Amino acid sequence: MSTIRIAIEGTSAHPLPALGHGLWVNHLEDVDAVQTLIEQLGGAHLELLVDLRQPGSLEQLRDALSVCQRTQTEAWLLVIVSDQTPEKQIRDLARMLATAPCVPRGILATPAAYLESYQPNGQWPNGPTPDDIAALTAELLPGYLIGGGVPTYFTELNRCRPAAERFDYLTHATSPIVHAADDLSVMESLQSLGDIARSARQLAHGKPYRLTTTAIGAWRNPYGGQLTPNPRRERVTLSDQDPRQRGQFAAAWTVAHYAAVQRAGVDAIALWAVNQPFAVAESGELWPIFHALRGLNRGRGKTALDIGASSAAVSVLAWREEKGIEVWVANLTGREQAIELTGMGIDGITRLDADTCSSAQNDPGFIHRRFSPGYGLPVIAPYGVLVLDCQCNVESGL
Known part of the structure; x- marks a missing residue:
């Protein structure tokens, strides 16, 4: 051997990125268990993804913000709105946030059609664009930082670049199982993070660059509309049920992913989540990724x-x-x-x-x-x- x-x-040219975790608002069920996990992890922030097209989503979002308030955790919103009634949904969101227990730092609002991927010369949606929704969000929710980008992946961001004047920070997620899902390919995908960050920095125009909720699995399939069914939890592409999530492989990948984005100068990242589909624990059983994240969170401010x-x-x-x-x-x-x-x-x-x-x-x-x-x-x-x-x-x- x-x-x-x-x-x-010596001292690095880049600070440690603010490290947070995701929370799927529409999947929020056991609030007490989620709160305990947040307190144990000690992360810097939570990325709250909420689909306002779903019934009861604003009530669930209020519950999630209450958890943020009780745990003194910074909240950032990723909001999906309808292509037909985005203004009504954002107005409803504004009314709820006016009395919310915790004030989010920033909001990325995405029209539902732009959760899908489109070829540059293909047929694009006729409804409101992400820039349109960003302008509407800034108008109806003054005082909030407005996100540019997408809650999906860099490909979608690169094909639909936000106007510099429309956003205060840039964001997207990553997933290593878009093209291949074997162990070697997942680890090799880490090599691309530096190039992705450099390209995204150009699109950020000097503004903060944040990676939103990222895991080995894919929470969304922009290229086919449906995630790959994976009831046996096999190594398959574009699935949110990756078998490595519970194992040691995920812990090593998590440390390496965080190290790669630190070297690339990313300002903040959310890795894994405090509930499904990218939870770091289940029924009190703490998986290796929990321990990796808890330890990395100790570096905040160092x-x-x-x-x-x-x-x-x-x-x-x-x-x-x-x-x-x-x-x-x-x-x-x-x-x-x-x-x-x-x-x-x-x-x-x-x-x-x-x-x-x-x-x-x-x-x-x-x-x-x-x-x-x-x-x-x-x-x-x-x-x-x-x-x-x-x-x-x-x-x-x-």
């Missing part, structure tokens, strides 16, 4: 460091703590990997892998418990995650 060398080169690895087999992330450095290493392969930290000593270690996930599933504080590093080089299990408390050598200058 060859050794992967990891080194810190100084990100520029860290690199000698192999793409692992993804690395680091930030400065009061008395040292916290280093994250995710194994993106199905093979063990040995690592060596250059210029750093390890004070404590947490292993999130197949051997520890069973003991972690009922322990919300697991990811913050450090153990002695022992002797020899740390070895990361297949798709495992290591969290390391480190001290830099004096000559490193950090």
Whole structure:
């Protein structure tokens, strides 16, 4: 087994993105369980996706905002409106928000027709465009930040670019199973995030760039209208029921995704959700992605460091703590990997892998418990995650 060398080169040019999670308002059922999960995760914000075409959606949205108020969590809205009566629905939304328990920071409103994807030279909808709805939202909801973009994917954003004067921030989601769903392809898709971010930055015209709720699964199929049925939870494209969601693979992918968007300079991201379809726990059982997200949320407000690895087999992330450095290493392969930290000593270690996930599933504080590093080089299990408390050598200058 060859050794992967990891080194810190200084302070990163980009801060850690604000890390939040999704909440599907129309799927909000067990409010108490959702509130507990939000408190345990400690995220910076929630992305509330609500389809105003659905009966009772405003009441459900009020419940979701009440949860945000009780947990002191910032709310951002993604609102789907009818192509026929968008003005009425946005006026109804404005009336509800006037007495809501929590004031959202921003609103992206999308006409339903634009949840689908259209070829550049194809037939486009005749109804209101996203720019039309953004202008209407700004008129009826003054004082709110207005989002530009789509709640779906970069392809749809790129084909329907918002006018710069219509939005205050740009957003879209990502999914790695649009074209292929095998393990290797899902991990390889992480390599595209930097290019996507650079392109989106051009469309943002210097305004904040936020990735909305993103997971391995796809919450929407803009290319065929219907998600792929997946009752047996197999590895298939464009499904919201991906089998890896409950396993160790998702934790490694999550750490790597967050590390990639940090290097790309994304301002904020929502990863996974506090309810279906992209929940991080079920019936009190905490999945590995829960622990990864809880640990990453601890980095909020910390100084990100520029860290690199000698192999793409692992993804690395680091930030400065009061008395040292916290280093994250995710194994993106199905093979063990040995690592060596250059210029750093390890004070404590947490292993999130197949051997520890069973003991972690009922322990919300697991990811913050450090153990002695022992002797020899740390070895990361297949798709495992290591969290390391480190001290830099004096000559490193950090």
